[in-house]
Amino acid sequence: MSTTIAAIATPQGAGGIGIVRISGPKSQExxxxxxxxxxxxxxxxxxxxxxxxxxxxxxxxxVDEAIALVFRAPRSYTGEDVVELSCHxxxxxxxxxxxxxxxxxxxxxxxxxxxxxxxLNGKLSLxxxxxxxxxxxxQGRQAATAALAAREGxxxxxxxxxxxxxxxxxxxxxxxxxxxxDDIPExxxxxxxxxxxxxxxxxxxxxxxxxxGKILREGVDTVIVGRPNVxxxxxxxxxxxxxxxxxxxxxxxxxxxxxxxxRLGDVVLRLADTAGLHETDDxxxxxxxxxxxxxxxxxxLVLAVFDASQNLEEEDRCLLKKLDGRPAVAVINKTDLTPCxxxxxxxxxxxxxxxxxxxxxxxxEQLREAVCDVLGAGSWDPSAGMLANERQRxxxxxxxxxxxxxxxxxxxxxxxxxxxxSVEGAIDALLELxxxxxxxxxxxxxxxxxxxGK
Ligand code: GDP
Ligand code: ZN
Numbered sequence: 001m002s003t004t005i006a007a008i009a010t011p012q013g014a015g016g017i018g019i020v021r022i023s024g025p026k027s028q029e030x031x032x033x034x035x036x037x038x039x040x041x042x043x044x045x046x047x048x049x050x051x052x053x054x055x056x057x058x059x060x061x062x063v064d065e066a067i068a069l070v071f072r073a074p075r076s077y078t079g080e081d082v083v084e085l086s087c088h089x090x091x092x093x094x095x096x097x098x099x100x101x102x103x104x105x106x107x108x109x110x111x112x113x114x115x116x117x118x119x120l121n122g123k124l125s126l127x128x129x130x131x132x133x134x135x136x137x138x139q140g141r142q143a144a145t146a147a148l149a150a151r152e153g154x155x156x157x158x159x160x161x162x163x164x165x166x167x168x169x170x171x172x173x174x175x176x177x178x179x180x181x182d183d184i185p186e187x188x189x190x191x192x193x194x195x196x197x198x199x200x201x202x203x204x205x206x207x208x209x210x211x212x213g214k215i216l217r218e219g220v221d222t223v224i225v226g227r228p229n230v231x232x233x234x235x236x237x238x239x240x241x242x243x244x245x246x247x248x249x250x251x252x253x254x255x256x257x258x259x260x261x262x263r264l265g266d267v268v269l270r271l272a273d274t275a276g277l278h279e280t281d282d283x284x285x286x287x288x289x290x291x292x293x294x295x296x297x298x299x300x301l302v303l304a305v306f307d308a309s310q311n312l313e314e315e316d317r318c319l320l321k322k323l324d325g326r327p328a329v330a331v332i333n334k335t336d337l338t339p340c341x342x343x344x345x346x347x348x349x350x351x352x353x354x355x356x357x358x359x360x361x362x363x364x365e366q367l368r369e370a371v372c373d374v375l376g377a378g379s380w381d382p383s384a385g386m387l388a389n390e391r392q393r394x395x396x397x398x399x400x401x402x403x404x405x406x407x408x409x410x411x412x413x414x415x416x417x418x419x420x421x422s423v424e425g426a427i428d429a430l431l432e433l434x435x436x437x438x439x440x441x442x443x444x445x446x447x448x449x450x451x452x453g454k
Contacts, residue, residue, distance in 0.1 A: 004030055005113055006106035008094045009453040015089030020097045021453070022085070022106055023078045023114055028070070031083040033104035034058065034097075035068050043083060048072035056085065058100035064093050078114050079121030112450025119435060119443070125156050126435025126446055127392060133450060134217065134388050142266050143216040146382035155385030156434060162202050162399070163430045166423055169195050173420040189410060192419070196407045199426070203400040210393045213386030215300065215375060219261060219268030223295040226305030227315045231333040234358040235305060236260065236271055265368045267377060269301065301374065302328040308355065309337035312345060320349040329370045333358050391446065395433035402426035 004024025022030055028044040037054035050070050056063040069084040076082040087097050115132055118124045131150035138144035172187055224232045240260040260271045272295055304323055306316055330350040332341060336357040347353050352370045356363030372378060387393050406422035431437035
C-alpha cells in the first residue's frame, strides 16, 4: 500500500472548520509542498501529534489559512503517516486545498478508504470499522451507545469469547483425532455437548440483539389503524407534534398513507396513518385502504385505535382478530367522552391496551410504556453490544447453524472428525465476522457502504 491518499473529511456544506485529510507514506512530503508556516518549519521535522500554523498555497497562489495536525505511523487513525489540514469550512476553499494536495502527489481517496486502511493495518476489526459508520449515523442515545460499544470492542469481545471456546474445543478434538494413542484425555460427550450448547446459547443471545439494534438505528415501522373517525390522525398529530394529517368529522378524509418519523422515549417510530381498514367504493380511498392492509401485515408495530365512546363495531372486531400474535397496542381513544366500549373484549385479543384522549393529549406516557413493552425494549442493553447489520447477523447465524450441526453430530454418535469439521465451520464464520479471515470481496463490500472522506 504505497499510495498517499487525500480527501475532504468534513461534510459537504459550510462550517467554521473543514478538514482535508492526507494519509500514506508521503503525506508529510505532500503537505510540505502546499503548506508554509511562518518560521518555515517543515511538517516532516515535527514530532507526531503536533500542530503547526500556516498557509496553504497552490503553486504561488494563497489558498487558505490552516492548522496542520501531524500524526506519525502507527499512531494515527489509519496506522499510516497522516496530516490533517484544518482550513476554513467552505466547499470551494476545501476543494482548492484538496486539489493542491492532489497536484502535490496525493491521489483522491476512494469511499471509506481511510477506515479500510485502518482495518488493513490492524487498527480496527471489521465490526469496529462498521461501527464508525453507525456512530456517524446514530439518531439517538441508545443507537449511539450501541455503536460506541462496538467501536470500543465490547461487541468484539463477545464474539471473541465464543470464538476462543470453539478454538479450544477444535484444538482438543484435533489433538485427539491426530494422536489417539497418546495420553490425550478423551473428551467426554457431556463436556462436548456442554461447551457446544454454551456456544450456541451465546450466539443466540447475540442474534437476538439484531432486531433491537435495527429498531434503534432505523426506528420501527409503525402503522396506525382503526375505522374512520376513531382519532387516528389526531393521535398521529399529537405524536408528531405537527398538523400533518387532515383531521375532520367526515369519515374517510385521510385519503392516503401519510408518513412521519416521531420519537417516543428512546424508540423512533416510522409512523403511517391510513385511511382505515374499511370497505369503500371511493377509488382514491380504496388505494389508502389497500396500503393499510399491506402494512398491517408487515409492520413492526401496530397502533390499533378504537373509540371509547362507541360500541365495538364489526369492523373493530375484525381488526382485533387480525391483531392476534402481532406486535400491537390497542389504543382506546376519546376517554374524555362517556365510555361505552367493551374494554374486556379488546383485552382478550391484545395484551397491551392503553386508554387515551388524543384530543386532550392524555395518556401519552402510558402509550410510550406500552410501546416499549411490546417491543421488549426493557431488556435491551446497547452498552453490551448489538449486531449492527445483516452481514454481521448472517455470520452469527451461520456460526450458530454450524454449532448446531456439531451438536447433532455428537448426539448421533458420529466420529470426532465430523464434529470437528462443523466446529471449524463455526470458527470460520466468526472470523469472517471480525474480519480476521474475511475475503477481499467481503471487506470491499463493507467499505462500499462508506462515503469519501471516512
Ligand atoms: P381518523 O378518521 O381516525 O383519522 O379520526 P380523526 O383524527 O380525523 O378524528 C375524528 C374526529 O374525532 C375529529 O373531530 C377529532 O377531533 C375527534 N377526536 C379525536 N380524538 C379525540 C379525543 O380524544 N376525544 C374527543 N372527544 N374527540 C376526539
Ligand atoms: Zn385520519
